[in-house]
Amino acid sequence: MAPAPSPTPTDTHCPYCSLQCGMRLRPVVPAAPGEPAVAVEERPDFPVNQGALCGKGDNAAAVLSAHARLTAPLIRDRRTGRLRGATWPEALDRAARGLAATAERHGRDAVGVFGGGGLTNEKAYLLGKFARVVLRTPNIDYNGRFCMSSAAAAQRRAFGLDRGLPFPLEDVARTGCLVLVGANPADTMPPAVRHLRALREAGGRLIVVDPRRTRTAELADLHLRPRPGTDLALALGLLHLVIADGRVDETFVADRTSGYERARTVAMAHWPERVERITGVSVEHMRQAVALFCDAPTGMVLTARGGEQHSKGVDTVGAWINLCLATGRAGRPRSGYGCLTGQGNGQGGREHGQKADQLPGYRAIDDPAARAHVAAVWGVDPDDLPGPGRSAYELLDTAGTPGGVRALLLMGSNPVVSAPHAGHVTERLRALDHLVVCDVVLSETAELADVVLPSAQWAEEDGTMTNLEGRVILRRAALAPPPGVRTDLAVLHALAARLGTDKGFPEDAEEVFDELGRASAGGQADYSGITYPRIAAADGVFWPCPATDDPPDHPGTPRLFLDRFATPDGRARFADAGHRPAAEEPDADYPLRLTTGRVLAQYQSGAQTRRTAALHRAAPGPFVELHPRLAARLGVTDGDQLTVTSRRGRATAPARVTTAIRPDTVFMPFHWPGAGRANTLTNPALDPVSRMPEFKVCAVRVEKAAAGKRS
Template sequence: MRTDPGSTPTHCPYCALQCGMRLATAPDAADGSGITVVERPDFPVNRGALCGKGRTAPAVLSDRVRLTTPLIRTHATGALEPATWEEALDAVADGLARVRTGHGPDAVGVFGGGGLTNEKAYALGKFARIVLGTSQIDYNGRFCMSSAAAAHQRAFGLDRGLPFPLADLPRTGCVILVGSNLAETMPPALRYLTELKENGGTLIVVDPRRTRTAEQADLHLAPRPGTDLALALGLLHLVVAEGRTDEEFIAARTTGWAETRAAAMAHWPELVERVTGVPVPRLREAVRLFCTPESAMVLTARGPEQQSKGTDTVGAWINLCLATGRAGRPLSGYGCLTGQGNGQGGREHGQKADQLPGYRKLTDPAARAHVAEVWGVDPQTLPGPGRSAYELLDALGTATGPRALLLMGSNPVVSAPHAAHVEERLRSLDFLAVADVVLSETAALADVVLPVTQWAEETGTTTNLEGRVLLRRRALTPPPGVRSDLEVLNALAARLDPEPGGGLEKKFPTDPAEVFAELGRASAGGPADYAGIDYGRIEREDGVFWPCPAPDHPGTPRLFLDRFATEDGRARFVPVAHRDAAELPDAAYPLLLTTGRVVAQYQSGAQTRRVAELNRAAPGPFVELHPRLAERIGAVEGRPLAVVSRRGRAVAPARITDAIRADTVFMPFHWPGEGRANSLTNPALDPVSRMPEFKVCAVRVEPVEEAG
């Protein structure tokens, strides 16, 4: 591999901060990548700061750990064996075509990822709908912030993770951070909270664990997992009871307050204390801290969102902001901390089961007509909405579900809820093709594996958690034997063309700049309008905030200051009421499990588990539990514990700490095998967002006899 002359400005391949960095030649790099990371202090989001994952990101570029040749499973041995690209592409096209011919278009599914660039996400959605003709497409971003997205749409008429730049955080008066451990999930962003406190602002953290982030808080609220909705309703009750509502804002800029107020008043403080375990005095203190300054924000993350009532939970926090006039004003508002690197852009341009590019609804005739015209097809040929992510995975190999699957940039064997069941469904397929940079646990099950380029080997855009569209620049020549996802889709389109030589592949250009220009035309006039953005402008301006409908439009760093994106311009209160998690503790499963991340690993760990430095920092899974619980069950620090739910069993060493509730255990979800946390998690779905309930399920915990 080689770098272009000098260093190349680009962005980290991991979380949705999309931290700026530079890549430079390093022939003696110990990790074998041939490059090194250089800080980029001029980029405004991270201002040079990088976490360990960002600093070590080049390690996965090394030929030592990544795929460099296609693989095909042979009938003779049942093993994956090296193949040529022509053989592999022919096998994928034959497998998809055979199933589609025998069982219909919806017998072929597509599953994407929140790490794909905007160009690849756009092309994948287009490929599913006009080449395969299938409605069965969704992506792992459904597991990220779909509940917040649904709540945004209901309340504001538009979904963008943060409706303001991160730079606004230190200048507000109070931040309530719900279910986020920024110190471990987005370490460079922690400085914004530090600066908030240095400026005299206050920080409230809501988390059942006393995390490194919670230790920075002025007030830490530790509710039982699954009770964030009751907590938000209790705070709103106190806001009303103490006369802290902003009646002028409510009257001028919202609708639906009377019903929402009545719903909140049914959640009196003593009831909320019983449900959540948070004492009433701490509820009152949270209201005082939030309502006293002129401005304040609520930020949510996976904690309240990954629940079977996640949409209503986020909606309750939005209601708190609206009732206090903390939305649609400078330095105030509700925002969601998107997790995956392109979790925002990945859902805007067609990977989701119900959406078309530009965040258009697949059921909207006008949207279908617009996108079909850009694609040069008849709108009537576009399939309707399909299954959501877990429902798609759950249906694989069944009589009514997909029998073949094309998967790009995801590892559901580790990341999906009820993971053992999902693994079983993947094994049941007639045909599975996976395009990835490493041989993930999911790729290892495939009939064909296609080795594709990585972040530093290709140009493309991502959209970070602020709605800032960014450009990742190609800095390296990929190794021989590796192709881009765009090249894969182009080659498959040619092979699957119903008219041999008909030129279908021309609808799938391999130049990312050409794809992005088409994406801009397809998104024009839609909620997520990129029409005024091009690569040159992104480079000049350190990213452009959407919506940006024209080249002379300044972009939109701050949404909703004048009006909300609803038909009448008013935000909508949505009345909600607390309800229990889908699964509660009982005699057989007396504890609650919650899951999350650690600083040195990322998502399913498919890439970070291949980096020696990160593995030294976080070598494997663990079970975090309170000393009282440890004493009761006879757990010993570092000794193996079995965590058992109604769906499976996981084994990992005990980590005993008083930083967690005594009725709760915690496991990180980055590892496969016997320590796979998602063997335990509950696939109960939110009725609106179809988000699974990752964050709470009933379990029992018991020591494991060690051999010898």
């Protein structure tokens, strides 16, 4: 059962990005009809945001309104082909029958599960368990594969462990020089900018690597503007200069790393003039960057989607980690590499079972010992657990095809808008025999479903999230969900029972979290020493936090790698990949590069923020950002309709002319469906290790819609 609403203000956390900013929900009594019964207030005691909230956080309660959300199940009428209202028993019966019938007709592997990086740890854990114990399918993955999977793989290669930031966010303000690669926190996580300002006020230096002059880049001491798809070459060029100028920390390299000689050989093949030709970044600016970074007493490199969402994203992140290792800027206070996770629970969502290749606690699903441990917690035979399944895009790409998934349970994701090659993905979802969607709103993906199950929201249920620092925090219910709405845990409980599993799927979030702790015990992401009371008594608990036999409790681990790295020999490992082009380079037919990203007032696929009046007014629709020189060539002025065409499709949106973008590049935000859907254009070329699609660069042509003139 969902918790009863609290009569007093409730301390909780924002439902959006990975900062998981602290906020307070105050009851509104009486609430206007159809409006939320809570209002958002600042909560200055939470250290990540210290009370600051962005527009999305300020308006987070708006989506709790009845007019903005689903309040009853829907099923597709077999006679009319349209969605209609249904009772919960009718909808759950239809959902379960479709999943069971598909497994019986085509085999268990024909049933798939697709999750989301915004689900709580409890939901992510139970969804993975549902896939492997109830459905017994290997085919589960989640939209977090599109978020930071390349950084995760690179961190595991280099350090033996992946945690977005291996230090608290507050350490950023204390470093001597920060390099931000493909990150624009001023728009994507504005409360984090206070840490950048504190860095500058303390005398630290900021370098931003981004092809666009963003609001974050305007804060920088130095802005490097590489062509999209060339960040790997830039990192190698900077390491070349570090080596050539004698700035390598030889003692650190000898004592705490391995693989340096091979990495050195690769870097020395990327001399500055060559890198300038590849990236468009001048040798002078590269030298300035190396001087700023190496002259500072400490330093950090933080990457985000701009450097990671590439078909060579793992190698790109590895090259930036190399820069930290060669200069001794890792495994030391106020120094290191980190990743700015995007989604609210992008970190915890993959730690505990939503990824195709992982079991709870960051255990590899093909490791016999890991399988035995988790199977014992679940009360099943290890041999009954399926092996690795398809990654997110590969799962969607084969949906509805022979040998692919034919039925899909989708929870908390909107791939019709957010997946690459989105037109193709939409057709694949349409081709499914059976699609069940659990969501808080009727998203573009839910509109395709056979069954739509309305989910309770962040303010209506308890649950934990793991933010970008590895800090496990607790969201508390401030009110009950509307009649006709159930929690995702209740949905999984009901579906499991209908599919023959009566036990092991509790509806109580704290009970699920306690089991998650047991399943994660001994794994890299060990939560076994974390409890709801411990989280509530502090500002969150950092994993790993194993259970201890005797008091006091393990304190958690805010800072990793200070003594040793998590590799078998305790040494960090250099990467050794050279530059290679993007999967799709400009040519005569498609002479420009497209890059995509976010805007301040919208979030991810926009399914919730587009339904929030204040945010919709601030950012009502898509646009195409282009340089004045390109605009003059096309005869375009602000507001003119442009058609952007790639090898996968076309999108149309108004022009936004600005010097913030490179002349050889156009930018589109990806929050909107329809004619302006940016992901109609993007390339699903996958990184060979992380299976991350290449969202950040593809070849396009741009035409003025009225004249049809080619760029």
